[in-house]
Amino acid sequence: ELKVEQNPLFLSMQEGKNYTIYCNYSTTSDRLYWYRQDPGKSLESLFVLLSNGAVKQEGRLMASLDTKARLSTLHITAAVHDLSATYFCAVDISDGTASKLTFGTGTRLQVTL
Amino acid sequence: KAGVTQTPRYLIKTRGQQVTLSCSPISGHRSVSWYQQTPGQGLQFLFEYFSETQRNKGNFPGRFSGRQFSNSRSEMNVSTLELGDSALYLCASSWKQGGPGYTFGSGTRLTVV
Numbered sequence: 001e002l003k004v005e006q007n008p009l010f011l012s013m014q015e016g017k018n019y020t021i022y023c024n025y026s027t028t029s030d031r032l033y034w035y036r037q038d039p040g041k042s043l044e045s046l047f048v049l050l051s052n053g054a055v056k057q058e059g060r061l062m063a064s065l066d067t068k069a070r071l072s073t074l075h076i077t078a079a080v081h082d083l084s085a086t087y088f089c090a091v092d093i094s095d096g097t098a099s100k101l102t103f104g105t106g107t108r109l110q111v112t113l
Numbered sequence: 114k115a116g117v118t119q120t121p122r123y124l125i126k127t128r129g130q131q132v133t134l135s136c137s138p139i140s141g142h143r144s145v146s147w148y149q150q151t152p153g154q155g156l157q158f159l160f161e162y163f164s165e166t167q168r169n170k171g172n173f174p175g176r177f178s179g180r181q182f183s184n185s186r187s188e189m190n191v192s193t194l195e196l197g198d199s200a201l202y203l204c205a206s207s208w209k210q211g212g213p214g215y216t217f218g219s220g221t222r223l224t225v226v
Binding site for chain 2: 031033035041044048092099100101102103
């Protein structure tokens with residue numbers, strides 16, 4: 001059974017600081033997604049990583065995927081308060097015949113002044 | 114372009130009742146997946162439908178069922194509601210099985226009392 005572990009579970013960081021969220025998974029997959037969720041809201045897609053070595057950046061967020069290490073990272077640069085939310089990684093083990101995302105536990109990010 | 118539409122947004126039901134939730138995917142998307150989100154279990158896959166057929170199912174009891182119509186709209190049904198069924202139910206659509214890329218709706222928050 002696929003297991004997806006995120007760490008840390010909770011991250012309190014000051015504005016302007018950098019930090020990385022880690023997502024480890026237990027089985028082979030070359031599709032990984034990062035989502036953001038604000039309290040009481042749905043999941044907002046941030047990044048779609050589809051191959052080994054994929055790196056994508058949007059604003060202060062950068063995501064990467066290492067399929068050999070079964071590891072994805074979400075790096076936050078110079079955090080701002082607006083980034084406060086819960087971040088989920090999700091591994092896709094679809095084989096083209098059926099879809100299923102397995103989510104990590106989520107990392108609750110709190111950016112303080 | 115309209116997003117994924119879920120109705121209703123909020124629902125309060127009594128134990129033992131049944132409930133039906135609806136999801137209209139993005140136009141042109143043919144795959145609809147359902148997820149349950151609870152504070153204790155996190156985000157868990159319920160099932161996926163494509164071309165009116167259930168293609169994949171998560172580890173949920175038979176009280177949870179669903180269907181998809183010819184216009185790709187999907188419904189999920191939960192019978193004999195239990196307190197533990199209180200959750201945010203999210204549906205996601207993609208244009209084909211296996212994505213890539215899944216767009217989530219705003220969710221239906223179900224409270225069982």
